[in-house]
Amino acid sequence: MAVNEARLWDSLMEMAKIGATEKGGVCRIALTDLDREGRDLFVKWCKDAGCTISVDQMGNIFARRPGKNNDLPPVMTGSHLDSQPTGGKFDGVYGVLAGLEVVRTLNDFGIETDAPVEVAVWTNEEGSRFAPAMVASGVFAGVFDLDYGLSRADLDGKTMGEELKRIGYAGDLPVGGRPIGAYFEAHIEQGPILEAETKTIGVVTHAQGQRWYEVNVIGQDAHAGPTPMERRKDALVGAARMVGEVNRIGLAHKPFGRATVGLLNPIPNSRNVIPGKVFFTIDFRNPNEDALTAMDAEMRASLAKIAEEQGLEIEITQIWHSPVVTFHEKCVGAVRNATQRLGFSNMEIVSGAGHDACYINRVAPTGMIFIPCEDGISHNEIENAAPADCAAGCNVLLHAMVEAATA
């Protein structure tokens, strides 16, 4: 039994038309009209494959293929359809459509699993428009409460609750609180390791921890002409030093530390006004929780020192902490077994990115399957993966799920 490589690839390319960018990528930001279009297409495909659809109050979609014993907890797979503003055709979508391809393949071969199979689309995995990332799988796993999830707002003040209603995906199913037999998520690696090691499958054992911050640096707006240099409280000059410091902390924690300032807004952002305020974000990651805690302490001390030297005020708010994840031995084993049975080259790997699987792991045995992506590039419109690798990861998913869904 094997998946249909061409059908999986065609579905990926069809979905990539929704929000397609000129450079060959995808811009399908969470809870926009394009996100709705992507969801609608997924729902249509799943209904055509004989699945029933339910949507929960966080807009998570579940497509269910019944089993022989529907009292058994489902074996679930899935990922996300939302993208970064300059995203690619595979991040998230691959895991969703690999799940659909598993269902289609089970149909082709007339396989009736003991437990039902479900394919999930988790709302707002990216955390680009609404922070934090993985918020809806987080509510499902009981990490956040529903009000917290629905009240996450974008930079224009629109909340996830409002936007879910607007696009017609505010479902009525309670979020979570039901047993799941096992959860598997297939994803492109989003980094360079599998390609460099020429391995087809990454058996994911862990995911690194993350801490996200929002920083406000406060100085004073003033006229760019009359204000002498030594009298300025230029928040952007302070912020620039802080960005350098964040990067230095990442480098100081080589080879595992990661430190990124990805969003920075000088205010008022006018060419002849000295910036009186700067808002920026910090994304810290590390597969070692103690090292991540050390990065936090170093950052707080260095940024406070820079603020003092520059005569600025600073507010640092940690908005999210997703601790290091160890995936479930049973599911990691199922992925490893399926990979070996199918004869794919493979290696164990730690996920550098966050995934909905990181939260689902708290409420269900969970495992992940990585496939290589070209040059290790992701969160970029040029993100690419090979059709054969997409099919290989999907075949591993198929066999791991069938094993898990067999009583």
Ligand code: GLV
């Ligand atoms: C989300 O894609 C993340 O891992 O940052």
Ligand code: MN
């Ligand atoms: Mn993703």
Ligand code: MN
């Ligand atoms: Mn992503």
Ligand code: MN
């Ligand atoms: Mn991600």
